[in-house]
Amino acid sequence: MHDHDDDPVAATIARTRLVTRTRDAATARNAILHTFLVRGLEVTGSSDFTFEETLTGTPLLTLESTSCTGTVRGEVDATAAIVLVWLKAGHAVVGGQQLPIGRPVLYSPGRQQVQWDRFQKDVLRIDREVVERVAAERGGWEPGPLEFEPNHIPDGAPLAAWWLMVRTVAAEILGTTGEVSLAREHELAAMAAAGLLTAIPHWPARVDAPRTAHAGLADAETFLLDHVAERISVDDVAAAAGMSVRGLQSAFQRIHGTTPMAYLRSVRLLMARQQLETGQHAAVADVARSVGITHLGRFSGAYREEFGELPGETLRAARERHA
Template sequence: MTVLQFSTYDASRVEETWRQFVPSAALQQVDPDDFRFDWFSAEGAGFSLVRYGLRAQVRSVVEPENQLLACSVAGPGAEVWSGRSPMKCGAPWLTDGARMEARWDQAQVSGLIFDRGTAEELARRMCGDDTLRLRVLGGAPDHQAAREHWSRSIDFIAAAMIESADDELILAGVQRQALWLLLTMFPTTFRTALEQDPQSRVAPRLVRKALAYIDENAHLPITVDDIAAAVHISTRGLQYAFRRSLDTTPAQQLRRARLEGARRELLDGTQDTIAAIARRWGFAHPSRFSAAYRDQYGVLPAATARRRE
């Protein structure tokens, strides 16, 4: 594990240092007057924790690629947003590619960063689903106490990484705990997998391959016949396998995946209309989409969209 800690008045070091951990990070505006930068980071295999204080007028952007990034920006007058959707100052947010922007005059920033492949492999082991495709379904945490929980967890993880820098076994446990925090604090496909009937996680390999194909291609105009062809079985055989293993049908699973995709867009704060999102995910009739969405999530699509306003 590598620990880095320093303080500087050199504005050029901010972006340079941050990009070592998040290559997409960009500081669009930095006022060098009254500037101070205090940095701490602990980096392990596929996983990092960063904490820094930055006193300066700053506007920053991150749009991570092949990373899972959770972050909190706390400070007087600080603002964080994604698209047109503001995030609560001081509360953590999570992205696996969605563009996040922030500005502040003085702020304390803390973050957890996972390599996407590392996170997905570990998440599969934790939930027992080796077909899991790890995705963020919403960038904001679900519960009101997230800010306090995040702060305490960051303190604990940072201390544990420093105290156990040479103990790979303990560091692996800390990494697991940090990822569990992210994947259960925010809406993710990991949490969806945990909530599934355990029977689906031990389904035959053919059924699990079909579920993975559905999740990867739900945004495309695929049919049940396409799913069957992808796993080299007849449509009738696929339907029988789903009924026997999951007590459902491939068509129902495809609809579930498309509803999940639509929900993810609504939570991400897209500027498109609900009708446009519905069409993009294969629902030609907005009224039928709304009914199916309510049956799946207990609320209408408009209620989900309002959560990000």
């Protein structure tokens, strides 16, 4: 980190990118050991073995993408940071839990056995202190160690909120390397932490941790996601959270980088996309209504702006894939 003219606003942090591509299992093993603390690591494969890993980030926030045609096994220690993984293809078992495709799973703190077979996966690491600070601000308790619901697999609106965060954060992480603003990196890490905390139930490890009067942000998020398919206003959200509208807007801007209603709109669009990609729905209108969108013309325009195609195109492509 560098400080320019003692101005904390100008402080920067180095965002690096490390790429490993190899057909050699020993080289792949060394790359994994650089990324994770793993005991008893074994990397094996046949004559078609390939391994590719791209690691981009800072000590506060890192995104890793890995693909491998072999098998990786060992005991991972995830004590140093909060680590989430989502399997994109292949087969994986982490801590005795078989990972589903396309759902974020939290590594338990401490050691756990892992095995990955012919896989593609992404991993997000967030500084533990940042997660504890954001959890305290959202939940209204003093910062400190957290406990998470074990083996939780998010679905529905919390899953859409998670992907909304990933899209926003990943675009910036992958878009710029070198010296970046330390203040902005803290904002990105906080945004990543909020996405994690929205997706995975959690609570302070201290059972007697007192809640304070400003515990409204988590309540606001819960209300939004619980009523995602209903017609609600920013006044409804503020009332449910026991906050003023101005306070709610400020908290959302600080943690999510957007307004509560824009956040709700993006979650609805992502939920609609998740449903359309199953190819199981008869009509786009049914999907739109199921996530609380009643104006189909605006929905189509917003959907195309967000995803680069019309909702009907997503549905047709999904049906063709599943046919």
